[in-house]
Amino acid sequence: MHRGIDERDVAAGHLAALTDTGKGFERFILSSQTPFRPEDVEELKVAAPAVITRRAPEIVELFRSHGWMLPRSIDRVYDPAYARQVLNWQTRWDSFDLTPAPILADV
Secondary structure, three states: OOOOOOHHHHHHHHHHHHHOOOOOOOOOOOOOOOOOOHHHHHHHHHHHHHHHHHHOHHHHHHHHHOOOOOOOOOOOOOOOHHHHHHHOOOOOOOOOOOOOOOOOOOO
């Protein structure tokens, strides 16, 4: 929701960075897509459940179905937009897929 990522997406991101020619050394954030927007950051710190409910009601239902509590506060959200733009990389798997992923499958 704000920092997770499937290991297959990590592997694909590393491969994209290693095979990118002409860019030299750069740092990229590899993370799942987030439902949050820049204007949500202050409210996420003090009232995360309200923002989660507004931006991702399906996540609220997933948490409820597993008996999990929503986080009361989220202190940071990672945005993979730069990696997507420069490396033409994006996540393919949902970080809320609760089934284990085969290591390096379909990368």
